[in-house]
Amino acid sequence: MPIKAPNSLYDLIIIGGLGHIGLPLGIAFAEKGLKVCLYDINKETGEKVKKGQMPFIEYGAQEILEKVLKEGTLTVSYDIKDISKAIYVIVTIGTPVDEHLTPQTRAFLEFFENIREYLNQNQTIIIRSTVYPNTCQQLLRMLGNGRQWHIAYCPERITEGYAIKELKELPQIVAGLSDQAVERAANLFSVIAPKIIKTSMGEAELIKLFSNALRYIQFALANQFYMISSRFGVDYEKVRWAMKEGYERAANLPTAGFSAGPCLLKDTMQLAAFDSNNFLLGHAAMMINEGLPNFIVDDLKERHDLANKKIGILGMAFKADVDDTRDSLSYKLGKILRFNGAQVYYSEEFTKDPTFVSKEKLVEICDVIIVATPHSNYKGMMVPKRVEVIDLWGIVVGGERKLPKGYITAEYKVIPSFENVTAKEVFSAKKVSYSRK
Numbered sequence: 001m002p003i004k005a006p007n008s009l010y011d012l013i014i015i016g017g018l019g020h021i022g023l024p025l026g027i028a029f030a031e032k033g034l035k036v037c038l039y040d041i042n043k044e045t046g047e048k049v050k051k052g053q054m055p056f057i058e059y060g061a062q063e064i065l066e067k068v069l070k071e072g073t074l075t076v077s078y079d080i081k082d083i084s085k086a087i088y089v090i091v092t093i094g095t096p097v098d099e100h101l102t103p104q105t106r107a108f109l110e111f112f113e114n115i116r117e118y119l120n121q122n123q124t125i126i127i128r129s130t131v132y133p134n135t136c137q138q139l140l141r142m143l144g145n146g147r148q149w150h151i152a153y154c155p156e157r158i159t160e161g162y163a164i165k166e167l168k169e170l171p172q173i174v175a176g177l178s179d180q181a182v183e184r185a186a187n188l189f190s191v192i193a194p195k196i197i198k199t200s201m202g203e204a205e206l207i208k209l210f211s212n213a214l215r216y217i218q219f220a221l222a223n224q225f226y227m228i229s230s231r232f233g234v235d236y237e238k239v240r241w242a243m244k245e246g247y248e249r250a251a252n253l254p255t256a257g258f259s260a261g262p263c264l265l266k267d268t269m270q271l272a273a274f275d276s277n278n279f280l281l282g283h284a285a286m287m288i289n290e291g292l293p294n295f296i297v298d299d300l301k302e303r304h305d306l307a308n309k310k311i312g313i314l315g316m317a318f319k320a321d322v323d324d325t326r327d328s329l330s331y332k333l334g335k336i337l338r339f340n341g342a343q344v345y346y347s348e349e350f351t352k353d354p355t356f357v358s359k360e361k362l363v364e365i366c367d368v369i370i371v372a373t374p375h376s377n378y379k380g381m382m383v384p385k386r387v388e389v390i391d392l393w394g395i396v397v398g399g400e401r402k403l404p405k406g407y408i409t410a411e412y413k414v415i416p417s418f419e420n421v422t423a424k425e426v427f428s429a430k431k432v433s434y435s436r437k
């Protein structure tokens with residue numbers, strides 16, 4: 001168990017506590033009976049959370065939020081002075097890269113200048129945001145002043161939307177710049193994590209960046225395979241399915257699809273910047289993943305004069321079954337289509353935006369539908385034959401299809417080259433998850 005400080009009002013305060021990482025983390029600790037304060041500058045979101053409303057999709061969080069608010073273990077604060085009232089200070093603010101893909105480490109460190117007067121050496125400062133390597137050392141140097149600071153780095157490795165489940169399942173990496181920092185952080189996280197893995201600071205920093213770069217490169221590989229297959233007139237999804245079937249060595253090959261969002265590209269670029277831009281695979285992955293919208297548009301241009309087309313993008317969130325549209329490639333796709341003269345319409349299940357249209361309307365008005373996000377709600381959605389469908393996951397049904405057809409659809413059954421596949425296999429193939437969490 002973590003140390004309890006008699007004079008502290010809170011066991012822990014989470015700075016950036018209303019964000020996608022801070023809020024579920026706070027809820028998870030509060031559920032275990034720790035007194036948690038969520039400190040944030042976003043009052044609009046804070047008022048929602050105080051009323052027990054989750055501000056974004058996080059599966060399983062809503063009920064626990066209501067419970068911990070009622071029990072009084074979770075509070076929201078906009079008062080920076082509250083930082084001094086907690087024994088653990090966990091930092092989960094954003095760590096973006098700038099327009100040149102360079103990590104904004106200075107902004108992160110400058111943030112500590114603002115809170116410095118509310119920090120004290122009895123506290124353990126835990127960095128949870130994903131940071132550029134050596135940031136914690138820089139922080140220690142900056143706080144300096146002859147005082148003994150206890151700084152730990154405990155990277156977050158959950159996939160957005162599933163934090164409540166994964167915080168209880170994933171081992172927690174713990175590193176620190178003092179033995180006390182490591183011990184105290186390990187004690188704290190052992191309250192929610194099933195396993196603590198202690199590493200050096202450098203190891204922890206690389207573990208986090210490597211984890212996201214690995215995912216990003218895996219998706220890039222799938223996207224490159226998809227482009228090769230499509231140019232060759234072959235359906236990548238069928239290749240993937242047949243390749244994986246009974247062949248463990250290919251089991252991890254993902255579906256093709258937009259790889260975006262606030263973390264994967266950003267963290268791959270943090271690693272590239274750290275390695276003096278020698279991370280060639282990372283840059284190649286960026287070119288492939290960011291190039292997928294262009295590939296789709298180029299393919300469409302071969303068949304259509306886009307200036308005469310109404311094109312609908314189904315799904316604006318950066319991945320399936322969440323409402324987070326940050327850095328979604330759906331918007332980039334829309335921009336490229338518009339630049340080529342198309343009239344573009346957006347539809348999204350989980351986010352309200354006055355410019356979005358319903359999925360039914362999208363199908364009604366558009367000549368072409370591009371499924372950009374495979375939300376479960378789109379599964380089995382019927383599209384009339386007159387509408388051309390680009391659907392990398394094969395999640396919607398019907399429509400006029402060029403490659404890829406998508407093996408999960410009913411059409412799969414009639415593909416002659418697969419006549420040896422039994423009906424049983426076809427139906428079991430339908431159960432395969434198409435979600436790329």
Ligand SMILES: NC(=O)c1ccc[n+]([C@@H]2O[C@H](COP(=O)([O-])OP(=O)(O)OC[C@H]3O[C@@H](n4cnc5c(N)ncnc54)[C@H](O)[C@@H]3O)[C@@H](O)[C@H]2O)c1
Pocket residue numbers: 015016017018019020021022039040041042092093094095111128129130131156157158159160262263
């Ligand atoms: N989103 C993910 O899936 C994920 C996964 C693992 C790690 N991370 C990392 O976690 C960090 C946070 O990401 P996120 O997605 O939660 O971002 P977010 O934008 O959802 O949350 C950040 C929160 O910090 C608040 N904030 C900003 N400046 C502040 C300040 N000066 N004082 C107090 N609060 C402030 C914002 O209002 C916001 O609520 C990033 O480093 C990210 O790379 C994110």
